[in-house]
Amino acid sequence: MPAIIPSLWFSQNNCEEAIHYYLEVFPNSELESMTFYPDESLDNHFVGMHGRVLTAVFTLDGHRFTALDGGPSFTFNEAVSFTIECADQxxxxxxxxxxxxxPDAEQCGWAKDQFGLSWQIVPQAIASLTETPAQIQALMKMKKIDIATLMAAR
Structure with missing residues (x-):
């Protein structure tokens, strides 16, 4: 079965900065390769992109990603996010x-990073922590998830 690899298009020419940040945040991570746009004098398709990331391949906690500096045509939004299942508080x-x-983008464990990428930071046991109406109501009031509060809402 082929691997499904998320590809991230950074619109603010900060792909390299973002990758290095994520490599520091997540354990078991590494940069596999990074290539850069050539000098724009070689091809006018690259105007303004010299030195920016053309392609990068990296792993975050063992999960492979690709990324590039693509320019401002497309930006990240909450329609796509990455879930981090956490073992504990x-x-x-x-x-x-x-x-x-x-902070304006935070709700129910969803967070947005400084590069505009959305993350769902949730406990591994989120299903058992949201079984009752009281637990769901408690969750809806949270930004960062508080496991003890969800357990108490049972």
């Missing part, structure tokens, strides 16, 4: 601190 707190940079 400490992991939720860690990833929230590293990836939550847009």
């Amino acid at each position: 400490a992991e939720i707190d860690y990833y929230w601190e590293k990836l939550s940079h847009v």
